[in-house]
Amino acid sequence: MTLQALSRPGRIGSLDLKNRVIKSPQTTALANQDGTVTQRLVNHYKRLAEGGVGLIMVEYSYVDDDASKSIHAQLGISRREHIPGLGWLVDEVHAAGAKIGIQLEHCGRQKFLGTAPIKAASEVSWDYVESQYGQRPAPMTEAEIAGVVAAFADAAERAYLARFDMVEVHAGHGYLLTNFLSPHTNKRTDRYGGSFENRARLTLEVAAAIRARIPRDFPLSFRLSVTDYEADGIPIEESVELARRLEEAGVDVIHASGGHHALMEYEVSPWYMPRAPHRWGWEKIKEAVSVPVIGSGSLVSPVVAAEILESGSADFVSLGRAMLADPDWTRKAQEGRLLDIVPCIRCNDGCLDRGLNVGRSTGCTVNPAMGEEYRYPVEPAPAPRRAAVVGGGPAGLRAAAVLADRGHEVTLFEPGPLGGSLVAATRSARKQDLADLRAHLVHQIEARKVTVVAERADAAMLAGYDLVMVATGGVARPLDGARHARDLTDPGEVASPVVVAGGGLTGVDTALWLADAGHDVTIVEAAPALLANREVFTDAGALPGLLVEAGVKVITGTTVTGADDGGARTADGGSIPAATVLAATGYTTDPALADAVRETGAQVVVLGGARRPGRVLDALHDAFFAARPA
Structure with missing residues (x-):
């Protein structure tokens, strides 16, 4: 099918966009601890803008200094002191050719920091926080609720003063407004609990307060979960009705995704989940409103994203992890260079498991430069060498491509099909994301001057090479009488x-x-x-x-x-x-080949599973950081 739909101009309220692709708001933990903007954060969003995306929605930003901050190094918009840095960020993104918005958030019960106070609709806790920190949420008083409404309005005005092109309120994914919207987390008996009318009251008050504070031509977005996927949670019928009422309140676009942190597989869908899992829900919302609808959630494939737009399923597509994997996703998709797109494999490893979840900034399994944009360029080598890469798995393929980009004369030895461990890993149709990664890595070899030798290399065959990178993968532990x-x-x-x-x-x-x-x-x-x-x-x-x-x-x-x-x-x-x-x-590992080659006097580097068994992240990062300075 054609990918032309991705390039069509679009409009949200008064804001004209050059295409229909939006970068989803996605926390990076690249800010300072006081919520102010850093050079790393500016570089991240500037690099995204250079990739051709129409609109960048900056990550969720806390709106007050009481209980709204969710995570370490989170971006803030709670004080006037945040405006200068935010203005700097806006100017850099505009200069790089994209429009920019910012998302406003109160964490509610989903406070990764685990510090008191945690304030939400009710005492219903998120077990992740309670089990780690022993903290339960305190139900908000009506005075505190009024304070939060004012905080959202104040923050929206700061976004306007910083010259963002639009502002978005996070009313999904289990944060504060969702705590009120969902019967699963809202056990109140006052006018903010019980009926849908009452549970939606806070969200609609926030919308009204913001719209009263900012100019009518400053676009306002609300991000909703079509449902939180809890059995006693938000039904789609209520999300549809809420979207109608938000439109009546002056909201210009509905940004629809789904899930919450207690059911993370719906919020940040892994490889075993279908792509576009919330489509069924945003289509119901789109039928009910006249404002544009942004579809979001695992839209990692340009083919999937374009079909959503072409069919009228959504007016815009929003991508998060896919653009961490490749900030040039939009431009490459528009040019039809699908095999050049570094695909998100939805592993949740670099971004979450070994990123935010352990207190680091966000990273990416397939993009070692994510969060460190511009710091690790691949530049021509001052003295090109004859280089051999032994092994055609993910580490070997990535290393060979980087070495070729450096100008080295590269030979890749692999007796089997290119892909190594990815060959077995992509046996199942469930592994479509890893299959895309294998296709991408193989294409990068085919598109470069890399000589591929379909033989198992030994030390004699490697004699005469200046540099040998051993990427033969881990050795399977044997079991008597069994096949691996x-x-x-x-x-x-x-x-x-x-x-x-x-x-x-x-x-x-x-x-x-x-x-x-x-x-x-x-x-x-x-x-x-x-x-x-x-x-x-x-x-x-x-x-x-x-x-x-x-x-x-x-x-x-x-x-x-x-x-x-x-x-x-x-x-x-x-x-x-x-x-x-x-x-x-x-x-396990087998050092025999590397040891034998070292005896010839060649420089030897052992990569990936041949060095230490690990995951795809380890293989790709190992290869990149070894080959880049070689």
């Missing part, structure tokens, strides 16, 4: 019942793939629980449920020691009947 799970390419190659020995990500992934193909599968894990080796939180939280849905049986606290004709032998002397036993017992 990652070596399986066709579910028809095995017979049921199947025992998968090991309940890490490889084991779980293999079990789901085989169960989807109709096999009877049992996972046997030595630890007390599956995915116990520090897996990404969205995987660890949801994959066990997917196994149940797929009919996979799970045995924990049991070690498989080998396989024979009867099935899987266990450490306690028992046996689990199986026609096929697959090993998914982890990976």
